[in-house]
Amino acid sequence: LLLSPPNFLLLDEPTTHLDMASIDAVIQALRDYTGTLIFVSHDIHFIRALGKRTIRIESGKITNFAGNYDYYLWKSGSASAQTGLIEGLRDARPEQSKAMESGERAVSAKEKRRQRSQEREKKKAEKGKLEDKVRKLEKEILQLEEEQKVCNEELANPDSYNDSEKGKELNERASRLARNLQQRNYEWEIETEKLLQLDE
Structure with missing residues (x-):
């Protein structure tokens, strides 16, 4: 590599078994490196440090995001494990509702609505707290990276x-920082x- 530097590198989990240093x-x-670099990694720190374009392969389909990892999280919307949730998806859970119907037959329609409203509010409050934590952590991560x-x-x-003291x-x-x-x-x-888990 040193004698004849390639203009293309393909790396598969390059940080596996490595310490932070x-x-x-x-x-x-x-x-x-001045050539083209393509890598596969589950190391978020590594991805954030080097990724300039993100490619997602899912169910045999390739989706190209012309930006870094944070851009991918933003643009992928509900398909993102992070940003889709932070935007506050409110998908219903029909399978769970069907499973609960038999146990709720004796409960009036009004009581059902009240219970469901309480569950939604509780879930919304829990999600709001988690979203705040995630946003705070993202800011801290960006600051630490800088x-x-x-x-x-x-x-x-x-x-x-x-x-020597300054070097130490x-x-x-x-x-x-690492x-x-x-x-x-x-x-x-x-x-x-x-x-x-809240959206499952």
Whole structure:
């Protein structure tokens, strides 16, 4: 690769089994790559750092999104595990309703409406809290990514190591940012999964 750099790279889960420092090193190297890069990854940090175009393959159909991962989440609407839910889908659940009908036959129509209204309000309140958490986490992730970008630029500057103490602090900050970013991405996945469960 060094002697004859290719103009096209296809990577399949390139961050598997790598620690955060190694992942950041791979990201930095790929940012400097001038050819065409296509990768498959479940690492949100890696995707956010490098993805400029998103391709979704679902049920034999290919959909091309001419933007990064956040653009994909926004444009995919209800097909997105995150944004579709944040926009507040209100799809009914007919199968569950049918299963409950036999147990509700003795309840008046008015009582049914009251119960369903209460369930909707409860679900709406729960979803609103989760949506707020997801939006907050997204802002924190974007902020951490920006700080990490600045930190990586400083790490790449040889002048940063003229002062050994400053170099040490810089490396500690880079490790701390990587840990925080990994934790926020994990929390984002958990809260998004909760939103998915509300719509099942």
